[in-house]
Amino acid sequence: MITGKNHIGFQRSASGDNVFSTLNPKLNIENPIKFHEASAEEIDQAVELAWKAFQSYQNYSGERKGEFLNAIADEIEALGTDLIETYSAESGLPEGRAMGERGRTMFQLRSFADLVKRGDWVDAHIDTAQPERTPLPKSDIRKMMIPLGPVVVFGASNFPLAYSTAGGDTAAALAAGCPVIVKSHPMHAGTGELVASAIIKAAEKTGMPEGVFSNLNSSGIEVGVQLVQHPKVKAVGFTGSIRGGRALYDLAAKREEPIPVFAEMGSVNPVVFLPGVLEESGSDLAQTYAGSVTLGVGQFCTNPGLLLGIKDHNLNSFIASLADEIVKIEPGCMLHPNIIGAYEANKSKAIGQEGLQVVAEYDMEVGVNVARQAVTTVDGATFLKNPTLHQEVFGPFTMVVQCNDKEQLEAIILALEGQLTGTLLARKDEAASYPGVIEALKNRVGRIIYNGVPTGVEVCPSMVHGGPYPASTDSRFTAVGINAIKRWVRPFSYQDWPNELLPEALKNENPLGIVRLVNNELTSDSL
């Protein structure tokens, strides 16, 4: 049941005066529940509880943390149709998408549960003593990863489940041993509260300390600002706009004790179509990309917003086919009036730039909050000299840049800001002739895709979801996949520490049976 209250540790609380509602974008009416924004006292209480919980939770075994994470997945599933209906009522996204995203969310939680139960993610290193070494004896030194402390997670508007309350950031932080305080996204506060209640139930059932998780409602920026500035918050995870992510990064950097902020932000996800592949299968690719551009009404951070090709008649045919295909697709409802408002404004701004030509825009009547997809095109020289054209138009919009030649194509890629992904479409054996293009793309992105689409982010150990700024604030980490846990941990050394006082991961007997680097050799043997 949705109450509109905050979860402060194991209590529900609504002491603040500010209330707000979510909106059903399909019907364009407010949903009935009034949500109470967290007050300054509630925020402080949540952080103090998290700090207290950290003192014990940081030392919980992988087994126990794994039980907790699996219990969260179970409790989310147990929310049943309530969750699915609330999700759709707050996002306008269809039931199928809700079910898929719930599945992904549970899979992420269970993946992190497996990771911490297995235990070798702590990256244990052991260098044994050499008391006889000259001129100085060598100490016994052992290293493992330990958690940073309470983590604040800002949910994403476009993933009410998979990158929000119990999404990837929360799952990774809880797995690491960090309590989590979620600043709930105002557009899906009800979905957030339901998921938060599932987390709290799981925490109580598996005996977690109070404060291991809190969920705070917010309608503006104040709650987030207070959280990021709180001295007992030790790291921040964010998914959203460049403006929002950068503001949090700046706040965190100005603290007396600066803290890491991992913000996954905007991206236009450049896609390079080489001439041969357009000749061979331009019309199939047009169909595939019409689907990728409009998937989820273009509301994915991996949406292909920039398509690059070299001028010839095959590129012309591809643009014509893409235009034909994209208007065949039924337009969809966006998440919120603010989001479609920004889409229309950014689209108009782009279209208003000199030299940009609209080749297709859905022009039939549409319902409220429904976005008209569009394909535009521009020549390489115009694109190069106008940085406004490099900016993301969040929604079902793409721009085809027609380059004069390979060199201009390369120059354009080099001129782009950092991106989450880059994609290369090439006929068999064609890619080898474009080493400069591939190198340029590699230096601007976190993931490079061959003959596919950038949409669809697999949850697996090899995934990198992040990239040079502004794709993310720290390209040295990924937001998706088990390595996302590394954002919330630090290495810690024990020197000459008695075996009986060492954590299990570093004891001579290797009671966890994990793989460790012992005197430079990987082994799961005991010492």
Next chain:
Amino acid sequence: MITGKNHIGFQRSASGDNVFSTLNPKLNIENPIKFHEASAEEIDQAVELAWKAFQSYQNYSGERKGEFLNAIADEIEALGTDLIETYSAESGLPEGRAMGERGRTMFQLRSFADLVKRGDWVDAHIDTAQPERTPLPKSDIRKMMIPLGPVVVFGASNFPLAYSTAGGDTAAALAAGCPVIVKSHPMHAGTGELVASAIIKAAEKTGMPEGVFSNLNSSGIEVGVQLVQHPKVKAVGFTGSIRGGRALYDLAAKREEPIPVFAEMGSVNPVVFLPGVLEESGSDLAQTYAGSVTLGVGQFCTNPGLLLGIKDHNLNSFIASLADEIVKIEPGCMLHPNIIGAYEANKSKAIGQEGLQVVAEYDMEVGVNVARQAVTTVDGATFLKNPTLHQEVFGPFTMVVQCNDKEQLEAIILALEGQLTGTLLARKDEAASYPGVIEALKNRVGRIIYNGVPTGVEVCPSMVHGGPYPASTDSRFTAVGINAIKRWVRPFSYQDWPNELLPEALKNENPLGIVRLVNNELTSDSL
């Protein structure tokens, strides 16, 4: 031969008008060479060359980078007594220390050479495709670490070799595949130039691209500021004061594209003496700690500046013995008049605080720039309420805090800022009775030591040299040991990439024979 010029790529250059000299602190006279501070044009030239070098150097094999690193070690050795004499003339440190530090520098270079030649540091992950998976097929995704781009290194005043021109930061960055621009430390510009010439010789001999390394002279902050703000600089390494490190961190955070700064800064390195160990061996410990406090004239970041014990007659005896022992030690010359000036000022400031008592201070006549070591003491309550007493006095100074009980001891540790190290001295089986003290210490430091001294930082995979702010700006990394390479790299994914176009580390055949995580199993098998 020392020329006083900058190394801009393979050229020597001295186009700027500002000149400065280094100082021989033992003789308190200027050394003869005039150094030319790098001009704005020279700085830009060095970064542009580094950027260009990065385009090829980032893809050099581990074998080639390893040859380069080993060649640097060889060329440093070949500098012979010139280097040792310059080092001593610029630092006042004795020949033995110079030789030891040179050995450590060469060992670090060779360790990173071994690491990149072995090749598995790239943390290769492979998840193979599952084309039959439903509802969606799974792509083949492969991940490895790739370098960030040109790195700027700020050398440390207190380690003219091991944490300067060819020190740990430079070795780690070159190993990662990042060109390096060193902002040479003004106090040992001659030592820096000699080492830079060795690096350039090694680069030329092993066929490295011009710009892989540059060395810029500087007398103030301007050169460093311009470097950190340059858009083509992608990361910064710094060792030095909190003020300096924080200023660079702030500059980097304000860039249009923020970049990571790893600054290793101050630390008082708390040492806890439990009652039993003082009873058993207080007088031996006093002798050991008199040595540790004065080692290198106290000019180590791991210097034990804060000793904590619980009030009893054994603690009194320990303080008396420490006082006796420390004045027996011959005082040493500090690195520079500025450093001893700061030492005397900070010592006076501490001594001027209410409740602080001086129990020993060397009072015989000393030479110029020679520091008088001191031991002070204060009671726990006074220490707790006066944060000025928590600050580092860089030099041969320590403070013994006399706590009322275990609880006050714990409260004091919790009140400290982040530290590089924490040390526990305990009689056999005594530590187990102090879990709160150990947990508190763990949460404030990067490395915890049992029955030893914090001075001495082993170069090995398990070492963590870093810690919560302000010990370092990002506790998620270490500045010492092979894992220091992780500061300069980012993960990168290839999705469905053709085998022949993949880097060696990710190819099916595993031509490098490295250990990889393939479908969640560590293996060095080919696919």
